[in-house]
Amino acid sequence: MDKLRLRFEKTGKAAYISHLDLMRVVQRIFLRAETPLRYSEGFNPHALISICLPLSVGTESLCELMDFRVKRDIDIAALPEKLNSTSPEGIRFLECYEPERKASGIKWLRIEGRFDYDHVSGENIVQPLLAFFRRESIPVKRRTKRGEGVLELAGNVRDFECEPTQDGLRIKCVISAQEPTVNPDLLIHALEQLSPELKPDFAKFRRVEIYDADMGVFR
Amino acid sequence: MDKRLERILPNVQKPARYTGGELNEIIKDKSEVKLRMAFCFPDVYEIGMSNLGMRILYGVINNEPDIWCERVFAPWGDMAEAMRENKMLLYALESGDPVSEFDVLGFSIGYEMAYCTVLDMLDMAGIPLRSADRPGLTPLVFAGGTSCCNPEPMAPFMDLMVLGEGEEVDVEVLRLFQRARDEGWSKHDFLLEAAKIQGVYVPSLYEPVYNADGTLAEMRCLPGAPEKVTKRIISDLDSVYYPTNPIVPSTEIVHDRVNVELFRGCVRGCRFCQAGYVYRPIRAKKPETVIRQGIESIRNTGSQEATLLSLSSSDYRHLPEACDGLLDWCEPRNVSLSLPSLRADNFSMELMSRLQKVRRGGLTFAPEAGTQRLRDVINKNVTEDDLLNTCRIAFEGGWNGIKLYFMLGLPTETDEDVVGIADLAAQVLHVWRESSPNKQRGVRITVSTSCFVPKPHSPFQWEAQVTRSEYKRRVNLLRDSITAKNVTYNWHDPDTSFIEAVLSRGDRRVGDAIEAAWRRGARMEAWSDYFNFKRWMDAFDECGVDPDFYATRERSEDEVLPWCRIDMGVRTSLLLREKHRAYAAELSPDCRVACSACGAQSLLPKGVKCDG
Ligand code: SF4
Numbered sequence: 047m048d049k050l051r052l053r054f055e056k057t058g059k060a061a062y063i064s065h066l067d068l069m070r071v072v073q074r075i076f077l078r079a080e081t082p083l084r085y086s087e088g089f090n091p092h093a094l095i096s097i098c099l100p101l102s103v104g105t106e107s108l109c110e111l112m113d114f115r116v117k118r119d120i121d122i123a124a125l126p127e128k129l130n131s132t133s134p135e136g137i138r139f140l141e142c143y144e145p146e147r148k149a150s151g152i153k154w155l156r157i158e159g160r161f162d163y164d165h166v167s168g169e170n171i172v173q174p175l176l177a178f179f180r181r182e183s184i185p186v187k188r189r190t191k192r193g194e195g196v197l198e199l200a201g202n203v204r205d206f207e208c209e210p211t212q213d214g215l216r217i218k219c220v221i222s223a224q225e226p227t228v229n230p231d232l233l234i235h236a237l238e239q240l241s242p243e244l245k246p247d248f249a250k251f252r253r254v255e256i257y258d259a260d261m262g263v264f265r
Numbered sequence: 266m267d268k269r270l271e272r273i274l275p276n277v278q279k280p281a282r283y284t285g286g287e288l289n290e291i292i293k294d295k296s297e298v299k300l301r302m303a304f305c306f307p308d309v310y311e312i313g314m315s316n317l318g319m320r321i322l323y324g325v326i327n328n329e330p331d332i333w334c335e336r337v338f339a340p341w342g343d344m345a346e347a348m349r350e351n352k353m354l355l356y357a358l359e360s361g362d363p364v365s366e367f368d369v370l371g372f373s374i375g376y377e378m379a380y381c382t383v384l385d386m387l388d389m390a391g392i393p394l395r396s397a398d399r400p401g402l403t404p405l406v407f408a409g410g411t412s413c414c415n416p417e418p419m420a421p422f423m424d425l426m427v428l429g430e431g432e433e434v435d436v437e438v439l440r441l442f443q444r445a446r447d448e449g450w451s452k453h454d455f456l457l458e459a460a461k462i463q464g465v466y467v468p469s470l471y472e473p474v475y476n477a478d479g480t481l482a483e484m485r486c487l488p489g490a491p492e493k494v495t496k497r498i499i500s501d502l503d504s505v506y507y508p509t510n511p512i513v514p515s516t517e518i519v520h521d522r523v524n525v526e527l528f529r530g531c532v533r534g535c536r537f538c539q540a541g542y543v544y545r546p547i548r549a550k551k552p553e554t555v556i557r558q559g560i561e562s563i564r565n566t567g568s569q570e571a572t573l574l575s576l577s578s579s580d581y582r583h584l585p586e587a588c589d590g591l592l593d594w595c596e597p598r599n600v601s602l603s604l605p606s607l608r609a610d611n612f613s614m615e616l617m618s619r620l621q622k623v624r625r626g627g628l629t630f631a632p633e634a635g636t637q638r639l640r641d642v643i644n645k646n647v648t649e650d651d652l653l654n655t656c657r658i659a660f661e662g663g664w665n666g667i668k669l670y671f672m673l674g675l676p677t678e679t680d681e682d683v684v685g686i687a688d689l690a691a692q693v694l695h696v697w698r699e700s701s702p703n704k705q706r707g708v709r710i711t712v713s714t715s716c717f718v719p720k721p722h723s724p725f726q727w728e729a730q731v732t733r734s735e736y737k738r739r740v741n742l743l744r745d746s747i748t749a750k751n752v753t754y755n756w757h758d759p760d761t762s763f764i765e766a767v768l769s770r771g772d773r774r775v776g777d778a779i780e781a782a783w784r785r786g787a788r789m790e791a792w793s794d795y796f797n798f799k800r801w802m803d804a805f806d807e808c809g810v811d812p813d814f815y816a817t818r819e820r821s822e823d824e825v826l827p828w829c830r831i832d833m834g835v836r837t838s839l840l841l842r843e844k845h846r847a848y849a850a851e852l853s854p855d856c857r858v859a860c861s862a863c864g865a866q867s868l869l870p871k872g873v874k875c876d877g
Contacts, residue, residue: 062280067517
């Protein structure tokens with residue numbers, strides 16, 4: 047036993063913990079739970095923890111994965127509860143196991159979203175929104191480290207569904223998690239750029255499940 | 266979560282500081298508790314959560330099962346703006362409820378530059394700023410913290426102020442308030458009763474009377490006002506509550522580490538230092554307590570860094586024992602221990618090497634003044650030999666950076682003293698040349714100066730601050746005197762120090778100017794991002810307050826001072842004696858060599874000696 051994987055949720059208030067802060071939060075959770083973490087060698091040792099798909103601030107997740115390494119065997123069945131007893135609100139560990147696949151095998155993410163519309167009723171948006179995400183081409187401009195680029199959302203956003211709620215709509219879809227990485231915010235940017243009248247006044251997302259390239263649940 | 270908040274959070278910097286939900290945050294059922302208090306800290310989360318006093322009082326008050334104390338910090342500018350735009354009231358982190366629904370607001374005011382932020386928080390909470398504009402008993406608005414040792418500048422806004430350490434008095438005030446509320450007392454009746462609690466100052470029971478020249482004729486006692494309000498202390502630090510299971514922030518704060526308190530008070534008696542006087546008498550923890558509380562805190566927080574806190578750590582009698590005990594636990598677990606506020610004179614190199622095994626960056630010393638004469642004036646018992654010796658050991662031990670802190674504008678300072686700072690830095694550089702085993706790495710010697718601010722309850726409380734232009738002249742003189750390449754000189758601008766000087770020794774009229782400055786947009790003035798000198802000057806002007814009257818004017822020894830009703834434990838006659846000795850450049854022994862009978866011991870129970 048050396049490499050281990052934890053599946054955890056990051057919801058509610060914890061959604062606002064940044065990726066960088068989360069690394070520290072998690073490290074401290076391990077320390078409080080007296081988990082024998084393995085550290086890197088060298089002058090400034092750091093715990094060997096990595097979060098498979100970093101989450102942007104404000105987005106919730108029910109399906110985060112985190113790889114870490116331990117110095118000696120531990121009771122992996124008992125670990126999630128032990129960690130939960132010393133975790134902040136909204137961070138909840140679900141299971142711990144020895145991973146069989148590398149995180150690079152992750153391809154798709156199922157997400158849910160809340161689209162609030164202040165001035166129109168959700169019902170009137172459902173059809174045009176469905177039509178929008180059925181377009182053959184949805185080129186969205188985005189800023190990357192390498193400057194401005196265009197990403198084709200069609201094909202990288204699948205199975206778009208939505209239903210009206212009191213404040214607007216609840217949406218569901220599957221997005222490409224890696225190669226290319228589709229940040230859920232790109233859905234909003236696409237609307238803003240291509241069909242501004244459909245852009246919600248507020249949107250909030252939550253990751254629900256992770257899949258491999260064949261849409262098999264990834265663990 | 267509040268819908269407006271949900272919309273705001275993605276658009277502000279560091280949203281995690283506005284959500285609460287951290288580990289060890291205290292949640293109670295609001296329908297079950299009898300009293301709700303908002304503990305308000307007039308600065309951002311990262312500063313407030315680093316404050317030991319706040320953590321202690323949060324724990325103490327929440328130890329009362331039927332009182333729920335929640336945290337409120339000042340939002341950073343972007344958040345404050347967004348909240349105002351969306352008509353969101355200031356809320357407490359634990360429940361998310363608006364502060365205006367609480368029974369009591371308690372502000373912790375540690376520094377004067379936070380005054381405007383206090384007003385801003387009241388305004389953001391939708392609560393009238395002035396005590397007189399809040400006729401009802403609820404909400405009670407009070408303050409504590411070091412700044413309250415001159416309560417007058419904030420007197421118009423506070424219903425009451427507590428002096429000294431809050432562990433006991435805060436709860437006493439809350440319980441009395443609870444009774445008053447349940448029995449339907451008027452606010453005035455409550456305040457009259459509260460004024461009987463030791464450590465409670467009720468501003469509305471005192472009336473300032475001024476002379477024609479603007480000085481105070483008296484702080485008149487109105488019916489029911491005690492002649493003197495004496496601060497409170499905790500006499501036994503071993504048995505008092507200590508937060509060993511504190512909130513663990515989920516986002517980075519300024520001092521993200523475990524605090525281990527060693528003792529309160531200071532044996533030294535540096536004459537410029539307010540803390541050295543207002544925190545007397547000296548009370549230490551047993552080393553066992555220090556070790557136990559340290560280990561418990563590290564264990565409960567998972568922190569990788571602990572720091573030993575006090576005004577002058579090297580004066581802790583049991584320092585080696587406490588350090589050994591903690592290090593035995595910390596070292597195998599890779600927890601680092603740091604020890605700030607060491608003195609140059611009895612600095613133990615062996616200890617430092619053990620503590621700072623990994624990081625061997627810079628060391629910091631505060632000689633405060635450049636010549637022995639001036640160091641004698643301020644009773645800073647550091648000789649040049651002490652300092653140079655310490656530097657020698659440090660350089661030999663591999664350190665290659667030293668920061669030296671000084672003040673300009675100390676009483677009796679001459680140009681010779683200013684140039685003395687450059688000489689001292691040059692000597693430190695010389696010592697480096699002599700002693701460094703590895704000269705290729707070079708050396709960084711940094712000299713910093715700030716403008717001296719005379720503070721209430723210190724022997725220099727009667728002194729004039731130097732003018733800003735005089736400070737700048739001395740800065741230029743020093744800058745021109747520093748010739749060595751390896752010596753860097755940083756000076757703090759005097760504008761903030763000037764405002765701080767006005768606020769710290771201000772009277773009630775200064776309160777008007779604080780409000781005027783806030784109305785012109787002042788908040789978070791301790792941050793250079795937000796500090797605006799002109800705004801202050803305009804505010805003084807608008808209120809007819811002459812800032813020089815407060816900052817740069819020397820007071821006569823018999824002048825009635827705004828804080829004359831406050832007894833911080835040290836007799837005024839001792840402060841005067843120290844002032845006179847300062848002018849004679851005469852040292853006073855520290856408390857260990859000889860007790861000066863300053864008066865602070867009388868705050869301890871009979872038979873308990875100061876400094877054990
Ligand atoms: S009572 Fe004596 S020992 Fe105690 S603080 Fe005052 S001078 Fe120092």
